[in-house]
Amino acid sequence: MRIRCTQDLATGLLFISIGLAALWFGADLSLGTALRPGTGVLPRILAWCLIATGALLGVKSLMTDGPGLGDWAWRPLIMITLATIAFALTIDRFGLVVAMLSSMTLAALGTPETGWREYAIFAAFMLLLGVGMFVWGLGMPVTILPKAWPWS
Amino acid sequence: MELSGLISNLALGFSVAVSLQNLIWCLAGALIGTAIGVLPGIGPVATMALLLPATYALPADGALIMLAGIYYGAQYGGSTTAILVNLPGESSSVVTCLDGYQMARQGRAGSALAIAALGSFFAGSVATVAIAVAAPPLTKLAQQFQPADYFSLMVLGLVASIVLAHGSVIKALGMIFLGMLLGLVGTDVNTGNARYTFEIGELFDGIGFVPLTMGLFGIAEIIANLTNAERRDLVSSKVSSLWPSRDELKRSVAPVLRGTVLGGLLGILPGGGAVLASFSSYTLEKKISKTPEKFGTGMVEGVAGPESANNAAAQTSFIPMLTLGIPSNAVMAMMIGGMMMHGIAPGPQVMQQRPELFWGMIASMWIGNLMLVVLNLPLIGIWVRLLLVPYRLLSIAILFFCCIGVYSLNNSANEVLFIAVFGLLGYVLMRLGCEPAPLIMGFLLGPMMETYMRRAMLLARGDANVFIERPLSLAFLVLTGLLLLFIVLPSVGRAREVAFKE
Numbered sequence: 001m002r003i004r005c006t007q008d009l010a011t012g013l014l015f016i017s018i019g020l021a022a023l024w025f026g027a028d029l030s031l032g033t034a035l036r037p038g039t040g041v042l043p044r045i046l047a048w049c050l051i052a053t054g055a056l057l058g059v060k061s062l063m064t065d066g067p068g069l070g071d072w073a074w075r076p077l078i079m080i081t082l083a084t085i086a087f088a089l090t091i092d093r094f095g096l097v098v099a100m101l102s103s104m105t106l107a108a109l110g111t112p113e114t115g116w117r118e119y120a121i122f123a124a125f126m127l128l129l130g131v132g133m134f135v136w137g138l139g140m141p142v143t144i145l146p147k148a149w150p151w152s
Numbered sequence: 153m154e155l156s157g158l159i160s161n162l163a164l165g166f167s168v169a170v171s172l173q174n175l176i177w178c179l180a181g182a183l184i185g186t187a188i189g190v191l192p193g194i195g196p197v198a199t200m201a202l203l204l205p206a207t208y209a210l211p212a213d214g215a216l217i218m219l220a221g222i223y224y225g226a227q228y229g230g231s232t233t234a235i236l237v238n239l240p241g242e243s244s245s246v247v248t249c250l251d252g253y254q255m256a257r258q259g260r261a262g263s264a265l266a267i268a269a270l271g272s273f274f275a276g277s278v279a280t281v282a283i284a285v286a287a288p289p290l291t292k293l294a295q296q297f298q299p300a301d302y303f304s305l306m307v308l309g310l311v312a313s314i315v316l317a318h319g320s321v322i323k324a325l326g327m328i329f330l331g332m333l334l335g336l337v338g339t340d341v342n343t344g345n346a347r348y349t350f351e352i353g354e355l356f357d358g359i360g361f362v363p364l365t366m367g368l369f370g371i372a373e374i375i376a377n378l379t380n381a382e383r384r385d386l387v388s389s390k391v392s393s394l395w396p397s398r399d400e401l402k403r404s405v406a407p408v409l410r411g412t413v414l415g416g417l418l419g420i421l422p423g424g425g426a427v428l429a430s431f432s433s434y435t436l437e438k439k440i441s442k443t444p445e446k447f448g449t450g451m452v453e454g455v456a457g458p459e460s461a462n463n464a465a466a467q468t469s470f471i472p473m474l475t476l477g478i479p480s481n482a483v484m485a486m487m488i489g490g491m492m493m494h495g496i497a498p499g500p501q502v503m504q505q506r507p508e509l510f511w512g513m514i515a516s517m518w519i520g521n522l523m524l525v526v527l528n529l530p531l532i533g534i535w536v537r538l539l540l541v542p543y544r545l546l547s548i549a550i551l552f553f554c555c556i557g558v559y560s561l562n563n564s565a566n567e568v569l570f571i572a573v574f575g576l577l578g579y580v581l582m583r584l585g586c587e588p589a590p591l592i593m594g595f596l597l598g599p600m601m602e603t604y605m606r607r608a609m610l611l612a613r614g615d616a617n618v619f620i621e622r623p624l625s626l627a628f629l630v631l632t633g634l635l636l637l638f639i640v641l642p643s644v645g646r647a648r649e650v651a652f653k654e
Contacts, residue, residue: 007585011326011584015329018333022348029345030345038345042332042602043336046332046598047333049329050329050333053322067585073375076374076378080551080575084568087555088565088566091559107551110378113542118545119545130552
């Protein structure tokens, strides 16, 4: 027995684990009756379908050759995700400028090609665009600068 | 359908579409759509996902007109990139790269672009009339559908979208199930119970369409594109004469006509749409050409046919969406998402209850196509310059617009967190060779199917036989069965591979 397509195997495992999670978290949803099917019927059906699909992929990965997992873009993957999270965590508390600066800088760290002089000019331009267009132009209800400095 | 009815319907549509505001939304959509669609790696679906929040504040007709404009703008932008840089912005312009880029290398970029634009315009005009002719009778037919028929039709649509989509069939199936599961999140409208909400306020109304698509298409796309080292071989910054030679025009006429018919027909199929149309048209042109070996070296037929076909298909795929309320591909799913954001339930009733919206949108399609030809050819220089902005900066700007766009919908920071999660998921799925399109279809159709299934069961007093007792429903299910059989047959699988590799 040899794994011939790690990509299919990984997909299968992902589908199975999502299906199991759906069953686990949906365990207390009611099934109801045939005439009035409850909230839990469709989630269970779909979860089992997903698990079956995953199992099928797992079997297929042992039988037919296919691509492996390839190289993953870990750096952009981590930095872009962090950048998005940073925006979400800062926007309400610290305002648009802090949210933009933190997320843009994290995103800029996502690629080794970033030149910092170029980035500084670009960031200033984006800040102006962001504040000018969304706050002054479209009147979005968001603070520009932190109301109170976090350290005060 | 009598001619006078057609004319009065179109007249109503044009009276809506040429109002100053709607003209502006149409123009804005087409221009912004082109600007973003030009960027490599960002196809129409991602463009629409990015710009969906921008249409939120508009009135419903303006929003849909703008969204439609964004769609064909993005598609046109994709072909521009394909011809000038050899980078397909989206899968439907992959074939345009083959001969379009070769033409550009021979200094005929201008004629390739002009032929693509003129062919698209012609195909778009024909397809617009086709929609106007086909919509009323189809709507009438759709009104006789009962819940059971709708349910079976949706099953057929989902299965058909797997057959016609590219990539692994099993994975597409899994993605549909996953999408339907995601669609279940939120309060169950029938029982009032919450499903998978984890006590997060934003989830009680279900996962938002915008955060989901923006994460899966926008954020995931940024991550993937940042990996690829920059390689953009822009042919030359100056695009010579825009006018194709008389010979090139003459050679394009027949492929444009064939592409229009082929694309128009394929666009109606579930899961069909622009990609399938352009691939099929290229294959067809190659097959009937007297010099098939010359394809790939800058044959004008290889640009004219597929470009017309994908535009015709882009238009006619509106037919099932407008008349039945069922999306046939991911782009139409975005349109339905846009409609629902404005509180319009898609379906046959739209034409009766909101005729001005319905016909206005159809008329605006033609106007939008005209705008693309008139405006975009002279603006080529700007699009080229946009291509020169390095991706390391573009990605930051796109990320910011994603974040602020999602945040602006409900002023909810949690929804921005969702796009981080879906972006991560989208990238993982992309690397695993899973297309996100079936997931979106499942996400939209899942809850609809549940509702129709419940209604059908209720009408039939819990008798599941209703799905095979109604002739229409039975017909759809039999077709579904045949399609499934079709997928399983290994010979079809091989034919599919060949069709999508060519």
